[in-house]
Amino acid sequence: MTTVYIFKTAVSGLRAHKSRSALTILGIVIGITAIMLVMSLGEGAQNLILGQVRSIGPKIIAVVPGRQPKGPTDIFSIFANSLKQKDLEALQKKSNVPHANKIMPVVFGSESLAFGSETYRATIFGVTELFAQIYDMYPAEGRIFSEDEVKSYADVVIIGSKIKDELFGNDNPLDKKIKIKGRNFKVIGVLPQKGQFSFLNFDEVAVIPYTTAQQYVFGIKHFHRIAIEADEEKNVPQTVEDIKNTLRDSHGITDPEKDDFFIETQTEAMQTVSSITNILTAFLTGIAAISLLVGGVGIMNIMLVSVTERTREIGLRKAVGATEKNILTQFLLEAIILTVIGGIIGIVLGALLSFISSLILSNVLALNWTFTFPVQAALLGLGVATFVGLVFGLYPARQASMKSPIEALRYE
Amino acid sequence: MALIEVKNLEKTYIDGTETPALRGVSFSIKKGEFVAIMGPSGSGKSTLLHILGFLDKQTSGEYRFDGKTIDDYSKEEVARVRNKKMGFVFQAFNLLTRISVLENVKLPLLYSGIKESQWDDLAKKALDSVGLSHRLYYQPSQLSGGEQQRVAIARALVNNPEVIFADEPTGNLDSKSGQMVMTILQKLNEEKGHTIVLITHETYTAEHAQRIIRLLDGKIESDTLVNNRRKADHFVK
Numbered sequence: 032m033t034t035v036y037i038f039k040t041a042v043s044g045l046r047a048h049k050s051r052s053a054l055t056i057l058g059i060v061i062g063i064t065a066i067m068l069v070m071s072l073g074e075g076a077q078n079l080i081l082g083q084v085r086s087i088g089p090k091i092i093a094v095v096p097g098r099q100p101k102g103p104t105d106i107f108s109i110f111a112n113s114l115k116q117k118d119l120e121a122l123q124k125k126s127n128v129p130h131a132n133k134i135m136p137v138v139f140g141s142e143s144l145a146f147g148s149e150t151y152r153a154t155i156f157g158v159t160e161l162f163a164q165i166y167d168m169y170p171a172e173g174r175i176f177s178e179d180e181v182k183s184y185a186d187v188v189i190i191g192s193k194i195k196d197e198l199f200g201n202d203n204p205l206d207k208k209i210k211i212k213g214r215n216f217k218v219i220g221v222l223p224q225k226g227q228f229s230f231l232n233f234d235e236v237a238v239i240p241y242t243t244a245q246q247y248v249f250g251i252k253h254f255h256r257i258a259i260e261a262d263e264e265k266n267v268p269q270t271v272e273d274i275k276n277t278l279r280d281s282h283g284i285t286d287p288e289k290d291d292f293f294i295e296t297q298t299e300a301m302q303t304v305s306s307i308t309n310i311l312t313a314f315l316t317g318i319a320a321i322s323l324l325v326g327g328v329g330i331m332n333i334m335l336v337s338v339t340e341r342t343r344e345i346g347l348r349k350a351v352g353a354t355e356k357n358i359l360t361q362f363l364l365e366a367i368i369l370t371v372i373g374g375i376i377g378i379v380l381g382a383l384l385s386f387i388s389s390l391i392l393s394n395v396l397a398l399n400w401t402f403t404f405p406v407q408a409a410l411l412g413l414g415v416a417t418f419v420g421l422v423f424g425l426y427p428a429r430q431a432s433m434k435s436p437i438e439a440l441r442y443e
Numbered sequence: 444m445a446l447i448e449v450k451n452l453e454k455t456y457i458d459g460t461e462t463p464a465l466r467g468v469s470f471s472i473k474k475g476e477f478v479a480i481m482g483p484s485g486s487g488k489s490t491l492l493h494i495l496g497f498l499d500k501q502t503s504g505e506y507r508f509d510g511k512t513i514d515d516y517s518k519e520e521v522a523r524v525r526n527k528k529m530g531f532v533f534q535a536f537n538l539l540t541r542i543s544v545l546e547n548v549k550l551p552l553l554y555s556g557i558k559e560s561q562w563d564d565l566a567k568k569a570l571d572s573v574g575l576s577h578r579l580y581y582q583p584s585q586l587s588g589g590e591q592q593r594v595a596i597a598r599a600l601v602n603n604p605e606v607i608f609a610d611e612p613t614g615n616l617d618s619k620s621g622q623m624v625m626t627i628l629q630k631l632n633e634e635k636g637h638t639i640v641l642i643t644h645e646t647y648t649a650e651h652a653q654r655i656i657r658l659l660d661g662k663i664e665s666d667t668l669v670n671n672r673r674k675a676d677h678f679v680k
Contacts (some may be wrong), residue, residue, distance in 0.1 A: 036553055047541040347537045350498060351551040351598070352526020354519050436498045440533065 041364040048337070052369060055333045058326025059373030059419065060380065063412040065319035067381020068388070070408035073312030075389060075400055077305060082399065084300045089264045090132075091165060092271060093295040094122075094257040094278070112253035113282065113291040119257060121281045128259070128273040130266040135161045137256040138244045144190075144237055145210040146198040153194050155211065156236045157244025165260055168233060173205050173220030181240040184247070189220035193234040211237070212248050267296055323415060326373070327423040334366050334427035345431050346439025359432040366424020367417055374416025378409045444510065445471035446605060446638055447495060452504035454490050454661075464490040466661035467504070472640065474605070477632040479641045479649035482658035488642050489610060491658070495640060496529055496608045497521050509605070526554050530599030530637075534611035536591045538583040538598075544570065545579045548597045555602055569597040573627050589620025596627055606638040607631065613648050625651045626675035651675060 045052045087093075096114040119136050122128055138157040143150050162168065163175045176187045188209065195204050208215040216239065225233045245251055261270040271294050278292055279285070338345070345358055382404055389402035454465040464487045472478050482488045493499035494506055497513050506512060509528065513521060525531075530551075538547045548566040557565070570576055573593040583591055592612055599607050609628065613621030629651060631637045641652055649655050650673045657664040 036559060040553070043542060343537060344539055347539070348550065348554075349522070350496070350525065350531045352522050352554040352602075354522040354554070356519075357522075357554055437493045440498075440537065 037360055037364060038368075041361055041368055044337075044341075044361070044365050045368060051333065055329055056326075056369050056373030056376070058322060058329045059370050059416055060326075060377045062319060062323030062326050063374045063377025063416060064381040064384065065322060066316055066412055066415070067378055067405060067408050068384050069315040069319055070312060070411075071381065071385035071403070071405040072388060073308055073315070074403060074405055074408075075385070075392075077308040077312075078403070079398060079400055080304045080308065081301055084297055084304055087297055087300075088165070088167070088260070089297050090261045090267060091297065092259045092261060092267060092274065094259065094274060095293050095295060096253065096255070096291070098291060098293070112251070114254040114257055115252060118278055118281050119254065121277050122257065122259065122274060124277075127277040128270060130261050130263070130270045130273070131259050132262040133161045133165060133258075133260040135159045135165060135258045136241050136254040137258055138241050138249060138251065139255055140244075140249050142211055142237075142248060144194060144198065146204075146207065149198045151194055151197040153191070154231065154236045155244055155248055156231070156238045157241035157248070158238060159241060162238065165258055166233075168222060168225070170220030171223040173218070175220060176240055181242055184242045185240055186214055186216045186243060186247075187219045187239065188216040189222060189238040190218055191222045191232075191234040191236045192224040193232075194237060195221050211239075214247055267298070271296060320415075323419055327370075327419040330366055330369055330420065331423040331427060334362065334424055335430065337365070338362065338427050338431040341431075342434060342439045345434050346436045346441075349434070349436035350440065355432040358434075359428045362428035362431045363421065363424045366428065367420035370416040370420030370424075371413065374413050377416070378412050381412070382409070445507075446474045446476075446509060447472040447640070448505075448507040449495075450505045452491070452494065452506060453502050454487070454494065454499075455502045464661055465494075465501070468658070468661070468663055469504075470656055470663065470666055472638065474638055475632070475636050476654065477629070477639045477641070477652045479643055479652035479655045480658060481643060481646070481649045481655055482664075483644060485660075486658040487661040488644075488658050492608055492610055492640065492642050496531060497525055522554070526551055527602055528605045530602070530604040530607040532592070532595050532599050532607060532609040532612045534614040536583070536588075536595045536615070538591055538594055540583055543580050543582060544575065544586070544594050547583060547594055548601050550598060551602045557602075565601055566597070569601040570594070572600070572631075573597045587620065588616050589623055592616060592620070592624050593627060596624065596631075600631060600635075600637065604637070606640060609639065609641045611642055611644070613643070613645070621648065622675055625673075629675055647673070 094114065097111045119134065122131065123134050135158055140155055141152060142155045143152050159181050160175055160178050163170075169175070170189055171192075173189065175189065176185060180187055188211070190204065198204070198209065199207070204218045204221060207218050209218060210216070222233050222236070222238070239248070241254070259270065259274065261267045274294060275287070275290070279287070279290065282291060284290060348358060385405070386402050389400050392398050392400040448471045450469050452465050452468040453463070456462045456464055468491065480488050480491060490499070494501050495508070497508065500513060508524070516524060539550070545563070545566055548569055549562050552562045552565060567576065567579065570579060573596050575590060575593055575597065578586060578590065583594065586594065596612075607628070612624050612628070616624065625648065628639055628641065632639050639652070641649070643649050650669055650671070652669060653672060654666070654668050656666045
């Protein structure tokens with residue numbers, strides 16, 4: 032019997048019960064669709080977050096105050112004010128951290144901005160003149176503040192595009208004064224529209240000198256972060272070690288377990304993000320796989336019914352010369368065709384749904400979400416569908432192949 | 444040499460109690476013979492046909508088909524013998540309802556090893572010899588009972604078998620259709636030389652054969668040649 036004919040025979044067997052076949056594959060369709068959707072969205076989420084992490088730049092190292100969170104109670108609780116001016120000065124010494132190219136303290140917080148009767152609550156981002164280079168974020172209009180302005184606690188501000196729209200509309204904001212915590216800040220620049228960038232949305236940020244921010248806006252003496260750019264990417268690990276040693280020295284810490292700061296690098300953040308999204312995707316895929324199992328049992332059930340219904344057909348085929356293998360192949364192929372068709376429909380449906388999701392995410396939620404057809408998931412889905420057909424089709428097919436022809440022909 | 448050789452054939456069904464169906468049956472059938480096996484229901488004639496058709500195994504005794512017993516073959520080879528050398532016609536036709544007449548007749552060819560390109564020709568030829576060339580693409584349900592049985596005969600002879608086993612082929616048919624089926628069987632026997640083993644409980648039908656073996660309670664009651672053999676009218680083209 033030729034392969035093509037085996038195939039035709041199996042297909043005609045299924046076409047005899049179109050609606051039943053369609054309902055049978057529903058479980059497989061749902062399972063594969065779910066797997067496709069989860070894997071596609073998982074990949075999209077990972078790309079999105081990784082893209083944001085990557086946008087920080089591979090040479091940027093962030094020193095964060097406090098103990099690295101090891102449990103929910105640790106977060107933001109211990110030594111949150113451990114980074115001080117003397118740490119900044121220690122890090123700035125070339126002999127301590129030789130590969131540090133740029134060092135910039137960062138303070139941030141949420142405050143209201145006011146211009147005339149308009150107010151807008153934004154993130155105040157206190158940095159130095161280096162921020163433009165470090166974040167590759169140059170004003171679209173106006174200028175950055177200078178080193179002198181940082182040193183002299185100048186009341187100058189560079190505003191994000193959204194703040195400009197909210198406070199000034201179509202008017203030119205440059206040289207206008209906006210009020211933050213009762214102080215008048217001169218607008219010297221407007222940032223380009225960038226959307227979400229790393230941990231910040233620069234469209235909703237007001238950038239001011241960190242000195243002014245510490246003294247007049249937040250009233251603090253510590254930093255929320257120190258950003259350090261290494262001279263070369265390959266020197267990042269060495270620089271991380273140098274920073275740790277310098278800060279331990281500065282804080283009088285001998286036991287690394289008692290560090291009151293921690294270091295974030297892009298590599299590390301990417302690893303963390305990848306492992307979290309991978310675990311999440313695997314978990315959700317596992318849940319989706321349960322529906323495949325249910326679908327497979329459904330296939331087995333229907334195939335068993337089909338075998339019983341077609342007992343006479345099986346008997347006849349055997350009488351005219353079909354071997355057990357012929358019958359086994361026929362019924363197994365029917366099961367596999369069912370699941371593969373289900374798989375293909377599931378792949379198309381899953382791709383379609385994840386495409387629609389990506390449209391919603393990028394247009395409605397304004398995320399920088401890219402749709403990629405998850406080829407891996409599609410191949411996996413097809414493989415799993417075939418496997419389900421094979422596993423759950425085998426038992427009914429064996430039942431069919433072992434039927435005695437006379438019993439089968441006598442069957443009414 | 445005899446095509447079919449049966450010696451002391453016994454068959455007992457064990458289904459809680461032992462039910463003897465055949466109790467020592469011996470006969471032989473030569474190539475080209477047309478033999479009717481007769482008997483009332485329960486006489487063991489269907490059991491005998493199943494054993495002759497390698498669809499079942501005897502409990503004891505010996506059955507040789509073309510010189511070999513079923514035990515000389517593997518399961519695969521038995522299927523092959525059934526496919527190549529035997530054709531079956533059943534009382535209930537046993538056509539597959541969802542495929543065309545032509546596809547039904549092609550069924551034995553699927554398992555024959557014959558090239559697919561020849562299947563259509565062979566099936567059409569077989570249908571032509573039972574006078575159904577005009578019904579190739581009909582569904583079996585669109586045909587009369589007599590026509591359906593002729594399709595089944597075409598299916599039985601599409602692989603040009605040595606022997607055709609017909610199990611009450613006229614049992615579900617009106618007399619006119621039954622007559623036509625017998626005509627075809629006689630023609631196949633006389634013109635093509637097919638050996639035919641016919642099972643029936645009707646004397647009238649049995650008398651179309653050359654020889655009648657009568658079974659009663661699992662034993663041969665008589666084995667006689669037919670003197671005034673009935674010739675069915677050859678009104679089939």
